[in-house]
Amino acid sequence: MEVIYQLNDIQKVYAGRTILDLGRVEILRGEVLAVVGPSGAGKSTLLRLLNFLEEADRGELLYEGQLVGTTLPLAMRREVTTVFQSPALLQDSVETNVAYGLRLRGIGGSQAAVGAALEQMGLAHLRKVPARTLSGGEAQRVALARAIVLHPKVLLLDEPTANLDPYNIGLIEQVVRDINQREKTSIILVTHNVFQAKRLAHRVALLLNGQIVEMAPAREFFENPRDLRTRAFTNGEMVY
Ligand SMILES: Nc1ncnc2c1ncn2[C@@H]1O[C@H](COP(=O)(O)OP(=O)(O)OP(=O)(O)O)[C@@H](O)[C@H]1O
Numbered sequence: 147m148e149v150i151y152q153l154n155d156i157q158k159v160y161a162g163r164t165i166l167d168l169g170r171v172e173i174l175r176g177e178v179l180a181v182v183g184p185s186g187a188g189k190s191t192l193l194r195l196l197n198f199l200e201e202a203d204r205g206e207l208l209y210e211g212q213l214v215g216t217t218l219p220l221a222m223r224r225e226v227t228t229v230f231q232s233p234a235l236l237q238d239s240v241e242t243n244v245a246y247g248l249r250l251r252g253i254g255g256s257q258a259a260v261g262a263a264l265e266q267m268g269l270a271h272l273r274k275v276p277a278r279t280l281s282g283g284e285a286q287r288v289a290l291a292r293a294i295v296l297h298p299k300v301l302l303l304d305e306p307t308a309n310l311d312p313y314n315i316g317l318i319e320q321v322v323r324d325i326n327q328r329e330k331t332s333i334i335l336v337t338h339n340v341f342q343a344k345r346l347a348h349r350v351a352l353l354l355n356g357q358i359v360e361m362a363p364a365r366e367f368f369e370n371p372r373d374l375r376t377r378a379f380t381n382g383e384m385v386y
């Protein structure tokens with residue numbers, strides 16, 4: 147498989163503390179990569195780097211073979227979209243929220259695209275409803291609809307099903323599978339839920355204290371990990 151992101155000895159430092167120290171990491175085109183690890187491990191920070199929202203303090207990040215920095219063209223930056231950990235919706239209707247990214251990009255005549263994204267997320271009936279009246283699961287689905295309507299090449303998901311009920315979890319997981327299979331979207335999924343990683347990911351990475359302890363095909367990661375800490379984490383036995 148082709149490499150879409152190449153990370154070479156990336157370090158991120160906040161206030162003198164090294165938050166990420168990643169060595170050499172390759173993320174592959176078309177894969178679903180789950181990133182698991184305890185709170186504070188650096189998972190969201192990693193997604194911010196991958197979405198070009200922050201720069202590393204050391205090392206190199208290449209996206210599609212191009213060094214990421216101020217020179218990465220806007221068109222390439224826009225290929226990557228994140229659904230953040232606690233997504234904020236506009237104080238407006240559901241459909242306005244979903245159309246928002248398209249409008250920012252000056253894409254007109256987007257009604258059909260918005261309709262399709264709402265349909266895919268099971269939100270068609272809530273199209274006109276004010277976003278502030280939505281339940282947590284519905285709001286999370288709007289955030290995902292707002293991302294998928296852009297048809298990103300890379301979709302970064304930060305805990306997309308945290309605090310949701312089984313129905314919403316199932317629906318969101320199905321959409322993740324569908325867009326990965328049908329649109330070949332590369333997906334990096336940050337999750338606390340090892341079962342979700344098992345259900346969705348081709349490969350899984352365990353991040354501990356800013357370092358990747360193990361990154362392996364899902365089967366190997368769960369059934370035959372190389373690192374004892376991986377087993378402890380997947381068995382829920384890790385103390386942190
Ligand atoms: N802008 C910032 N300034 C200073 N420290 C930060 C900043 N952003 C993150 N950190 C610190 O970096 C560490 C990693 O944070 P990060 O949000 O990446 O963790 P996480 O793995 O996503 O955790 P969680 O599972 O709780 O979301 C934390 O200790 C956090 O306090």
Ligand SMILES: [Mg+2]
Binds near residue numbers: 189190191231304
């Ligand atoms: Mg986080």
